Amino acid sequence: MDGSTPITPLDRQRALERDAEGLTGEELLALAITRHFPGTITAVSSFGAEAALLLDMISRIDPATPVIFLETGKHFPETLRYRDRLIAKLGLTGVRNEQPDEADRKQTDPDGHLWSVNPDRCCALRKVRPLERALTGFDAWITGRKRFQTATREGLPRVELVDGRVKVNPLADWTQNDVDAAFNARGLPRHPLVDQGYPSIGCLPCTRRVAEGENARAGRWSGMEKTECGIHNAWWAQQGSGSGI
Numbered sequence: 001m002d003g004s005t006p007i008t009p010l011d012r013q014r015a016l017e018r019d020a021e022g023l024t025g026e027e028l029l030a031l032a033i034t035r036h037f038p039g040t041i042t043a044v045s046s047f048g049a050e051a052a053l054l055l056d057m058i059s060r061i062d063p064a065t066p067v068i069f070l071e072t073g074k075h076f077p078e079t080l081r082y083r084d085r086l087i088a089k090l091g092l093t094g095v096r097n098e099q100p101d102e103a104d105r106k107q108t109d110p111d112g113h114l115w116s117v118n119p120d121r122c123c124a125l126r127k128v129r130p131l132e133r134a135l136t137g138f139d140a141w142i143t144g145r146k147r148f149q150t151a152t153r154e155g156l157p158r159v160e161l162v163d164g165r166v167k168v169n170p171l172a173d174w175t176q177n178d179v180d181a182a183f184n185a186r187g188l189p190r191h192p193l194v195d196q197g198y199p200s201i202g203c204l205p206c207t208r209r210v211a212e213g214e215n216a217r218a219g220r221w222s223g224m225e226k227t228e229c230g231i232h233n234a235w236w237a238q239q240g241s242g243s244g245i
Helices: 009-020 025-036 051-061 077-090 102-108 119-134 176-186
Strands: 041-044 067-070 095-098 140-142 159-162 165-168
Touching (some): 009 025, 009 159, 009 165, 025 041, 025 051, 025 140, 041 051, 051 077, 051 176, 067 119, 095 119
Parallel strands (some): 041 067, 041 140, 140 165
Antiparallel strands (some): 159 165
């Protein structure tokens, strides 16, 4: 013991914010992966409509970076094939498929229809609790969220502290035009459902096509008072699951 003051997660968040000032999103990402959290940071990816962009950035920095994919058991078959295609194309070697606890699934959703009667509990079972387990041992995690996506994300910071972990959102200030231009410049393949009218893609039962003029995420949990799956601090995800992620 040298009597020095221990470095807290808040200290680490502030240090990353300070060092990343004026840097691009990709430079922020590289700083987080290689300097601030080497070996203790993971990305969380849905392998959805715009996921290839963040994954491409990660692959150029360190393709062995852990990437958590929440295998809910309810994904579109196209998403699973797209996941495998991107892993191969980008050379990602750290992808982890995290599934719901089988005993929990049998007790909570024995017939697989929980999504139709209580989508919040279904998300807690299939996403929130598996992610909480998967994040054990990591000090920071990376998301692909962007401010333009929904009203609830308008104030999204590039670096935040949530439940003792630093969250890095390198694409927070990107626009849709920025994303589209980067896809074209990098030659990245789009999720096959995008051209079929799905600009935002979640689980099959809770995702529909989006009509012209609708918000890109209007097809997620359509007709329900729900805009997030719960892994990003939804109030209901913190009740009864022991999770605040």
